[in-house]
Amino acid sequence: MTVPAPQGARRPSAAGRVLPLLLLVGLLAPLALLFAQSWRLTADDRDLAARERLGVEYLRALAPVTDALVDAQSAAVAARPVAGAPLTRAVEAAASVDARIGDELRSRERWAGLRAKIEALGDRVPADPEAAFDAYGEVTDLLLELHRKVRETSGLVRDPRSDSFFLQDGAGRDLPEAVVATGRLADLTVLAARRPAAERDRTAAELAALRVAALAPAGDLVTDLRAAVDSSESADLGPNVLTPLDTYQRAVEALAAHSAPAGRSGVVDPAQVAGARLDAQAAARQLQPVILGELDALLAERAGGLGRDRWLTVVAGALAVLLWGALGAVWLAAARRARRRAAESRREREGSDTPPEEAPWQPPSHGEPRRLQPVGPVREPGAHWGPHDAPR
Structure with missing residues (x-):
């Protein structure tokens, strides 16, 4: 009876070998996409915060120009x-x-x-x-217009946080407009x-319009x-801002009380309005640095947080790469073991299919080799062949 040879391990198909690699690539691709997107968004937010701080610095430099222009206008008028x-x-x-x-x-x-207009x-x-x-x-x-x-x-006008947006709107738009309109x-x-x-009548209409322009901002x-x-969420914003704000208010x-027209004549006292203007301008001069300082502090804190988020993104990306490398190493080791087992199985299968080679026959040996014995009648010891023995 013929005994069938044992079957070796099946060799994995091409799809079975490629599928783990595709899974690793499919895992790495979304991780790389998330890392790139997070890095880009963090960089954009950080650049925006840096530009906003430059805007705060510029607005801080324009505040003395505004006060000096309003004072010069009052002196000239x-x-x-x-x-x-x-x-x-x-x-x-x-x-x-x-x-x-x-x-x-x-x-x-x-x-x-x-600057050309000011110098003129x-x-x-x-x-x-x-x-x-x-x-x-x-x-x-x-x-x-330069403020805008x-x-x-x-x-600054696109600031995503509500607190910093309201601060920049107050310091960069409302307060300069109010100071200029109050001086006018x-x-x-x-x-x-x-x-x-x-x-x-024309003067009364102009005064009413300027009064609204000063009080509205x-x-x-x-x-x-x-x-x-x-x-x-800042614990310092309220105490730092509200006190000078109350003074300005x-x-x-x-100013609103002194600039209100008295009776039908619409006459107001210029001295009282001028005094109220000086008080309002002095209060604004104290308030604006506080607003800009708090705004700059919020932007600096945000930039620092974005920097930390950036490092966390780098660490998370490095851990993801290490995990992917570990999975790749495990897959590579498994693939090598599979190839080695397949090679061993193939060698065993080839050995079972080939019949073993037979060794040439050897006479049995029992101790010392036996001496050859002559064929025919035994001669006496010492006898020699005769001349007639050769033909036989």
């Missing part, structure tokens, strides 16, 4: 000598900031135009108060007292700052 030193120092400080970060914020062109006013202030009021109005309009430009190019309101009350009675500022405090309320 009141026919007083304009002190050029504060405005010159403020312009030089802002110019140094623009020279350093203006290219990145794309503010060079607007700053150059604003310093060289020749209009003698007519009405002309001076209009000339300074054009310059302050350019200044407010810096907020846009730095990304006080200066227009001075001009209104000099205008003829025929222009009383001041109210928006209060709303923005309170919203920032309510939505922020009281100054604005006094």
Whole structure:
């Protein structure tokens, strides 16, 4: 009976060999995609925070320019000598900031135009108060446009956090507009007292419009700052901001009371409005550095957190690569063992199919080899072959 040879282990198919490799690649591909996306988003957020901090620095440099321009306008409208030193120092400080970060914020062109207008006013202030009021109005309009430009190019207007968004809106839009409009309101009350009675109606309409323009951004500022405090997780924002905000709010309320028209004549006291303007401007001068400082602190904290997230992403990516490498090593070792077992099985199968070679016959041996014996009659010892023995 023929006994069948034992079957060796089946050799894995091509799909069985490739499937583990495909699984490893399929595991690595989404991990690499998640790592790249997380790295890119973290880098974008970090760059945005860095640009926003540049915007905060630029806004901080524009604040003295705003105050100096408003003071110079009031002096020119009141026919007083304009002190050029504060405005010159403020312009030089802002110019140094623009020279350093203006290219990145794309503010060079607007700053150059604003500086040219300011220097032109310093060289020749209009003698007519009405002309001076209009000339300074054009310059302050350019200044407010520069505030808007810096907020846009730095990304402050697109800030994703509610607390920092309200802070930048208050410091970069509401407060400069309120300071400029308050100065114009006080200066227009001075001009209104000099205008003829025929222009009383036009003057009253202008005063009402400027009063709204001064009080509306001041109210928006209060709303923005309170919203920032309510939505922020910072424990220092509320105590640091609310105290100077209360001072500013009281100054604005006094300005609103003194600038309200008295009776049908619509006459207001220029001295009272000018005093209220100085108080409101002084309160704004104390409030704006606090707002910008808190905003910069929030942005710095965010940038630090994004940096830590970036390192965590790197560590997670390294661990994923190590895990993938370990799985690949296990798969490679298993593949090598499978190939080795297949080779051994093939050798065993080939050995069972080939018949064994037979060794040549050997006579049995029992001790010493036996001497050969002659065939035929035994001769006597010592006998020799005779001459006739050969034929036999």
